[in-house]
Amino acid sequence: xxxxxIQNQLALFVSMVALATLLAPAGALAGxxxxxxTVYTVNCLSCHGETGKGDGPVGMVLQPPPRNxxxxxxxxxxxxxxKVGTDADLAGVITxxxxxxxxxxxxxxxxxxxxxxxxxxxxxxxxxxxx
Ligand code: HEC
Numbered sequence: 001x002x003x004x005x006i007q008n009q010l011a012l013f014v015s016m017v018a019l020a021t022l023l024a025p026a027g028a029l030a031g032x033x034x035x036x037x038t039v040y041t042v043n044c045l046s047c048h049g050e051t052g053k054g055d056g057p058v059g060m061v062l063q064p065p066p067r068n069x070x071x072x073x074x075x076x077x078x079x080x081x082x083k084v085g086t087d088a089d090l091a092g093v094i095t096x097x098x099x100x101x102x103x104x105x106x107x108x109x110x111x112x113x114x115x116x117x118x119x120x121x122x123x124x125x126x127x128x129x130x131x
Contacts, residue, residue: 031087031117036125040116043110052129064104072130076101090123 047059052069057092059066074085078092
């Protein structure tokens with residue numbers, strides 16, 4: 001097989017993988033932490049900090065401070081199931097803001113800015129910040 005034929009086959013394979021990813025039913029995949037890192041860097045890092053310690057340039061002056069994701073402990077039970085810090089709870093805070101649950105309003109509602117996929121992805125990324 002010559003070189004360009006191999007390249008063609010490789011291109012076909014790559015596009016089939018891309019298509020399969022696109023066609024995967026919504027919700028079937030857990031959040032994608034790599035994609036979530038971009039969402040985090042653009043929208044969350046200024047407060048929560050590069051390593052998630054709540055020590056971003058804006059976050060340092062807030063009281064109560066931004067959640068420290070390196071500890072992996074959470075406060076709000078946004079779906080009233082008696083547990084805090086489940087992915088559903090985190091999605092609730094990120095979508096509606098902490099103010100909706102009696103917390104710091106500086107943790108704004110992101111529901112209008114981020115898609116459900118963005119939120120699932122950023123939650124997956126937040127989990128990777130736990131040390
Ligand atoms: C302007 C600063 C700021 C930005 C930007 C920000 N946050 Fe927060 N965040 C906070 C603060 C402050 C708290 C703590 C709220 C409290 O304890 O009352 C918080 C808390 C949280 C919590 C903890 C919820 C819990 O139950 O403990 C999560 C999860 C969270 N933020 C996710 C995010 C995500 C994801 C983004 C980006 C899309 C983001 N935050 C952007 C300030 C910010």
